[in-house]
Amino acid sequence: MEIYKNKASEWFKNLRNKICNCFEEIEKNYSGNMTTLQPGKFQRKIWERPGGGGGEISIMRGRVFEKVGVNYSKVYGKLSPQFQNKIPGAAKDPTFWASGISIVAHMNSPHIPAAHMNTRFISTTENWFGGGIDLTPTFPEEKETSFFHNELKKICNTYNAKSYEKYSKWCDDYFFLPHRKEPRGVGGIFFDQLNCGNWEKDFSFVKEVGKGFKNIFPKIINNKLNNTWTDEEKRKQLIKRGRYVEFNLIHDRGTKFGLETDGNTEAILMSLPPHASWP
Numbered sequence: 001m002e003i004y005k006n007k008a009s010e011w012f013k014n015l016r017n018k019i020c021n022c023f024e025e026i027e028k029n030y031s032g033n034m035t036t037l038q039p040g041k042f043q044r045k046i047w048e049r050p051g052g053g054g055g056e057i058s059i060m061r062g063r064v065f066e067k068v069g070v071n072y073s074k075v076y077g078k079l080s081p082q083f084q085n086k087i088p089g090a091a092k093d094p095t096f097w098a099s100g101i102s103i104v105a106h107m108n109s110p111h112i113p114a115a116h117m118n119t120r121f122i123s124t125t126e127n128w129f130g131g132g133i134d135l136t137p138t139f140p141e142e143k144e145t146s147f148f149h150n151e152l153k154k155i156c157n158t159y160n161a162k163s164y165e166k167y168s169k170w171c172d173d174y175f176f177l178p179h180r181k182e183p184r185g186v187g188g189i190f191f192d193q194l195n196c197g198n199w200e201k202d203f204s205f206v207k208e209v210g211k212g213f214k215n216i217f218p219k220i221i222n223n224k225l226n227n228t229w230t231d232e233e234k235r236k237q238l239i240k241r242g243r244y245v246e247f248n249l250i251h252d253r254g255t256k257f258g259l260e261t262d263g264n265t266e267a268i269l270m271s272l273p274p275h276a277s278w279p
Contacts, residue, residue, distance in 0.1 A: 155208050
């Protein structure tokens with residue numbers, strides 16, 4: 001299992017580097033109405049977990065990305081007694097190991113959707129992958145949404161012909177605000193406890209998800225990279241971000257897992273936007 005852990009954590013770290021480089025290139029290529037600002041660059045901070053392991057936070061604030069976090073982590077140790085029954089395999093033995101990459105992008109332009117992607121590998125007495133990609137536009141557009149989902153379907157088809165339908169529904173069910181009775185965005189894919197019995201097959205799919213995000217989201221950004229916007233459109237974006245905050249603080253399992261396993265609070269809450277509003 002150690003060789004699998006090393007392969008997964010190295011992939012997540014290398015993917016982090018590639019995505020950060022890609023996003024910095026987008027910042028350099030911008031020529032819209034915020035060119036008085038300097039292109040953003042990622043600032044990195046290493047953190048250590050008291051119980052074992054740690055990670056690296058990468059945050060950029062720029063002209064295109066109002067705030068984007070691309071975080072890598074590898075943590076291990078023992079789960080607290082109150083958390084052991086919530087993680088598969090931990091009731092038998094509280095020892096765990098987890099590594100992953102997590103990305104949340106909040107854009108300056110209200111015409112460009114917020115985006116989220118994460119993939120992870122977790123090992124207890126059981127082993128599995130989890131992750132997904134989803135999009136949260138302020139102003140949904142049918143053409144953009146169709147492109148996004150068609151690309152995700154292609155990725156899923158590399159794993160299993162039925163997986164897109166399953167993971168798309170899982171995403172819709174998961175990223176839903178029950179107190180608002182509305183979805184967080186236009187969906188995507190979400191999967192957890194992925195273990196078909198062939199580790200390499202599962203890992204290959206997870207890699208395709210990561211590479212897919214690196215290809216898909218920049219295309220969406222570049223379609224509207226230099227568009228201008230109004231104050232009213234920005235106001236509506238900030239209200240939409242409020243919904244994002246509500247989901248991540250109230251419902252997101254990743255937030256709860258990180259906080260309850262002594263993860264780095266700054267890294268866990270990097271998903272929150274720099275500004276949000278409530279009407």
